[in-house]
Amino acid sequence: MSKVHVMDHPLIVHKITKLRDKDTPVKEFRELVNEIALLMGYEATRDLKLVDKEVETPITKMVGKEIAKPIAVVPILRAGLGMVDAIMNIVPSAKVGHIGLYRDHETAQPVEYYCKLPVDVDKREVIVVDPMLATGGSSVAAIDFIKQRGAKDIRLMCIIAAPEGVECMQKAHPDVDIYCGALDEKLNEAKYIVPGLGDAGDRLFGTL
Numbered sequence: 710m711s712k713v714h715v716m717d718h719p720l721i722v723h724k725i726t727k728l729r730d731k732d733t734p735v736k737e738f739r740e741l742v743n744e745i746a747l748l749m750g751y752e753a754t755r756d757l758k759l760v761d762k763e764v765e766t767p768i769t770k771m772v773g774k775e776i777a778k779p780i781a782v783v784p785i786l787r788a789g790l791g792m793v794d795a796i797m798n799i800v801p802s803a804k805v806g807h808i809g810l811y812r813d814h815e816t817a818q819p820v821e822y823y824c825k826l827p828v829d830v831d832k833r834e835v836i837v838v839d840p841m842l843a844t845g846g847s848s849v850a851a852i853d854f855i856k857q858r859g860a861k862d863i864r865l866m867c868i869i870a871a872p873e874g875v876e877c878m879q880k881a882h883p884d885v886d887i888y889c890g891a892l893d894e895k896l897n898e899a900k901y902i903v904p905g906l907g908d909a910g911d912r913l914f915g916t917l
């Protein structure tokens with residue numbers, strides 16, 4: 710069974726409260742998503758494997774460490790895009806894949822419209838990013854695509870998760886650890902997270 714890491718860093722907790730506020734304007738919302746993703750990225754990469762690496766300092770040779778596997782970050786469009794720059798800031802060599810999915814408004818089922826992944830995604834540690842894990846349908850479908858391309862080391866980073874989404878993910882992808890900023894109470898009838906923050910994509914891009 711995969712692990713669920715719920716963030717308890719005070720800065721992350723503080724910023725998520727501001728993100729939830731319905732009066733937070735688009736510009737600030739976008740900045741907060743970026744700041745939260747940066748802080749979460751630090752937590753979500755804490756257990757990356759290291760290998761020995763010889764380095765010559767101006768004084769002497771030594772054996773240091775470097776990250777064992779290159780990284781790919783895969784945002785689920787649209788809202789996941791808001792988290793990409795933050796990961797690129799801490800892992801500048803990461804490659805970026807994109808998976809386009811939207812939830813059908815009637816059925817809440819994910820509909821695919823785009824998928825472009827790095828050719829060597831199977832050799833990379835993959836960090837899937839999406840601010841919201843609601844029913845879990847979108848994340849499960851995105852990770853299905855990534856696994857079809859041979860990737861084995863995958864983790865999911867979301868800002869707010871619902872228990873229903875966590876359960877769905879753990880059933881479908883028990884090997885994928887989940888890093889979430891907050892674990893909320895439930896979904897409502899429209900499959901929105903309660904208390905949540907509303908529609909992340911609309912708030913991020915101002916399409917309300």
Ligand SMILES: O=P(O)(O)OC[C@H]1O[C@H](OP(=O)(O)OP(=O)(O)O)[C@H](O)[C@@H]1O
Pocket residue numbers: 785786787788789810811812813817819839840841842843844845846847848874900908909910911
């Ligand atoms: O866990 P789920 O029930 O699948 O819901 C979560 C998905 O819903 C939102 O995307 P949305 O469909 O609103 O697309 P958008 O990012 O283009 O707004 C969100 O960014 C997730 O991708």
Ligand SMILES: O=c1cc[nH]c(=O)[nH]1
Pocket residue numbers: 841843900901902903905906907908909910
């Ligand atoms: O609460 C939710 C659920 C799905 N997608 C969102 O953007 N928000």
Ligand SMILES: [Mg+2]
Pocket residue numbers: 908909910911
């Ligand atoms: Mg949306």
